[in-house]
Amino acid sequence: MDYKELMKQAIEIRNRAYTPYSNYQVGAALLSESGKVFCGCNVENAAYSPGICAERTAFVKAVSEGEREFRAIAVIGGAAGGPLELAPPCGICRQVMREFCDPDTFEIVLGTGTEDYQVYTLSQLLPMSFGPDNLEKKEMA
Numbered sequence: 001m002d003y004k005e006l007m008k009q010a011i012e013i014r015n016r017a018y019t020p021y022s023n024y025q026v027g028a029a030l031l032s033e034s035g036k037v038f039c040g041c042n043v044e045n046a047a048y049s050p051g052i053c054a055e056r057t058a059f060v061k062a063v064s065e066g067e068r069e070f071r072a073i074a075v076i077g078g079a080a081g082g083p084l085e086l087a088p089p090c091g092i093c094r095q096v097m098r099e100f101c102d103p104d105t106f107e108i109v110l111g112t113g114t115e116d117y118q119v120y121t122l123s124q125l126l127p128m129s130f131g132p133d134n135l136e137k138k139e140m141a
């Protein structure tokens with residue numbers, strides 16, 4: 001699975017976005033260590049805050065199917081009916097990635113299409129992060 005194909009899947013799932021309030025559609029394709037791809041779109045809500053981003057939809061789908069190890073996620077956005085745009089993941093989505101992914105190896109693929117994307121590590125997008133290791137029980141001094 002190369003990143004061009006992952007981006008293609010993000011573009012496809014973006015068409016399922018439910019965005020009557022923002023009109024901004026996002027698609028995400030999450031590649032697990034086992035090689036499976038879990039796709040997600042943003043799903044908005046009349047009460048606004050229950051809305052969920054595309055990236056978290058993909059993570060929730062994957063984890064609920066038993067996957068907990070991931071290699072990369074491709075994300076793409078843009079207004080409905082308009083051109084595809086680079087869509088950097090929001091802070092909450094970055095933190096959700098941090099829960100399951102190694103900041104130094106997990107890659108985030110952002111761009112405007114299958115021929116135009118850049119690859120970032122999670123630690124580049126979420127430096128000095130707080131993660132599960134911060135809550136590991138420490139020996140008392």
Ligand code: THU
Binds near residue numbers: 026051088093
């Ligand atoms: N959105 C995502 O799906 N992912 C992000 O990381 C940023 C924002 C969605 C949420 C909302 O439905 C719309 O984009 C506008 O904020």
